[in-house]
Amino acid sequence: MEARAVRRSGWVTFVGVLFIIAGCCDIVGGIVALGVSLGGTDPAVLGDLSGPVHNLEGLGIVLTLVGILQLVTGVGIMQRRPGAHMLGITLSVIAIVTHFAYYRVLDGWAFTSMFWALVILIILCARSEEFTGEVA
Numbered sequence: 001m002e003a004r005a006v007r008r009s010g011w012v013t014f015v016g017v018l019f020i021i022a023g024c025c026d027i028v029g030g031i032v033a034l035g036v037s038l039g040g041t042d043p044a045v046l047g048d049l050s051g052p053v054h055n056l057e058g059l060g061i062v063l064t065l066v067g068i069l070q071l072v073t074g075v076g077i078m079q080r081r082p083g084a085h086m087l088g089i090t091l092s093v094i095a096i097v098t099h100f101a102y103y104r105v106l107d108g109w110a111f112t113s114m115f116w117a118l119v120i121l122i123i124l125c126a127r128s129e130e131f132t133g134e135v136a
Contacts, residue, residue, distance in 0.1 A: 008080070012130050015123045016078030019088060022116050023070030026095070029109060030063030059102050066095055077124075085124060085131040092121040 033056035070091055076084025095117040103110035 008130060009127060011123050012080065012127050013078055015088070015120050015127075016074045016076075018116060018120055019070050019074030019077055019091075022095070022113065022120070023067045023074060025113065026063045026067030026070060028067075029106070029113075030060045030065075030067055032060075033057070033063060034060030036060075056102075056105065059098070059105070062098055066091060066098065070095075080131055082131045085128060088124050089121060092117045092124070096121075 036056045069087070073084050073087045073091055077088050096114050099110040099113045099117070103114075
C-alpha cells in the first residue's frame with residue numbers, strides 16, 4: 001500500500017509554541033504555589049493567597065512537573081514526533097483536570113490555562129495526520 005504524503009500546516013507549529021508558553025506559565029504557577037505553601041508572605045506577589053490556610057504544595061509540585069513536561073512536549077510537537085502527539089493529548093487532559101481542581105484558588109489563571117489546554121487538545125486531535133511520519 002502506498003503511503004500518502006501529508007502537507008504540514010501551521011496549526012501544529014502554533015500548538016507547539018502554545019504548549020511551550022503554557023509550560024512556562026505552569027512552571028511559574030507551580031513555583032508561586034510552592035512559595036505560598038512554604039511560607040511566602042509577599043502580598044504583592046501572592047495577593048489573596050497569602051493567608052495562613054493555603055497549603056498548595058501539591059498544586060505546586062504537579063504544575064511544575066507538568067510545566068517541564070509541556071516544554072519538552074512542545075519541542076517534540078514542533079518536530080512532529082508521534083510520541084509527543086500522544087503525550088501532548090495526555091498532558092492537555094491532565095492540565096485541564098488540574099486547573100479545574102484548583103480553580104477556586106486561582107480562578108482567572110485556571111480558566112485561562114484550561115482554555116489553552118482545550119485549544120491544544122482540539123488542534124492536536126484535528127491534525128493528528130501530521131504525526132504519521134510521511135510529510136510532503
